[in-house]
Amino acid sequence: xxxxxxxxxxxxxxxxxxxxxxxxxxxxxxxxxxxxxxxxxxxxxxxxxxxxxxxxxxxxxxxxxxxxxxxxxxxxxxxxxxxxxxxxxxxxxxxxxxxxxxxxxxxxxxxxxxxxxxxxxxxxxxxxxxxxxxxxxxxxxxxxxxxxxxxxxxxxxxxxxxxxxxxxxxxxxxxxxxx
Numbered sequence: 001x002x003x004x005x006x007x008x009x010x011x012x013x014x015x016x017x018x019x020x021x022x023x024x025x026x027x028x029x030x031x032x033x034x035x036x037x038x039x040x041x042x043x044x045x046x047x048x049x050x051x052x053x054x055x056x057x058x059x060x061x062x063x064x065x066x067x068x069x070x071x072x073x074x075x076x077x078x079x080x081x082x083x084x085x086x087x088x089x090x091x092x093x094x095x096x097x098x099x100x101x102x103x104x105x106x107x108x109x110x111x112x113x114x115x116x117x118x119x120x121x122x123x124x125x126x127x128x129x130x131x132x133x134x135x136x137x138x139x140x141x142x143x144x145x146x147x148x149x150x151x152x153x154x155x156x157x158x159x160x161x162x163x164x165x166x167x168x169x170x171x172x173x174x175x176x177x178x179x
Contacts, residue, residue, distance in 0.1 A: 049094065052093055052094055053093075053094065055093075056089060056090060056093045056094070059089070061086060061089065063083035063085040063086060064083065066083065066085055068083045068084050068085070070084070071084070071113055071117060072113055072137075072138040072139075073110060073113065073138075075108075075134065075137065075138055076108055076134050076138075078107055078108035078130075078131070078134060080107065081107060081108055081110055082110060084110050084113065084114050087103075087110060087111035087114045087115075088114045088117070088118060091111070091114055091115055091118050091120060092118055095115075095118075095120055097118070097119040097120065098119065098120070098121070099120055099121070100120065100121040100122065100123060101115040101120045101121070101122045101123070102122075102123045102124070102125075103115075103122070103123070103124040103125070104124075104125050105125070105126060106124030106125060106126050106131060106135055107126065107128075107131050107135075108131055108134040108135060108138065109124060109131075109134060109135030109138045109139055111124070112124045112135060112138075112139055113138055113139060116139065122139075
């Protein structure tokens with residue numbers, strides 16, 4: 001196999017590497033909502049990634065006592081889901097508002113949701129169809145008016161069913177008297 005020329009930033013070189021790594025895998029990308037961020041990322045001095053990562057890893061990363069059912073995180077009990085505070089620590093420590101976070105194995109989308117909540121853009125990949133569906137649902141914006149109308153329809157249907165149901169004692173079943 002002939003290798004492409006190694007030129008820094010070469011599109012051909014990047015495509016070749018991508019094809020070598022993912023030639024047999026079927027990757028699917030989740031299209032997620034856009035987060036309103038400033039036009040450009042915050043301008044700070046360049047971070048020393050090694051130093052920042054070392055500092056983050058030396059902190060207490062035990063979040064099991066913290067609530068993790070905020071935003072859309074409690075939507076599904078996906079296997080091997082980590083506490084949402086964990087990706088938040090790394091997203092806030094290693095990126096700036098307006099930047100893009102990429103999660104190559106997004107699972108149920110915990111890091112994607114946290115990136116949005118931190119004001120970052122996010123892109124996630126996964127080969128698991130269940131993971132893709134859960135992440136789409138967790139990151140899809142909900143139309144408040146549509147959700148209100150759907151809720152009213154459900155409540156209206158439930159009320160109609162209750163009115164049509166026979167009275168509790170007329171079904172032939174009687175409550176047991178506790179002795």
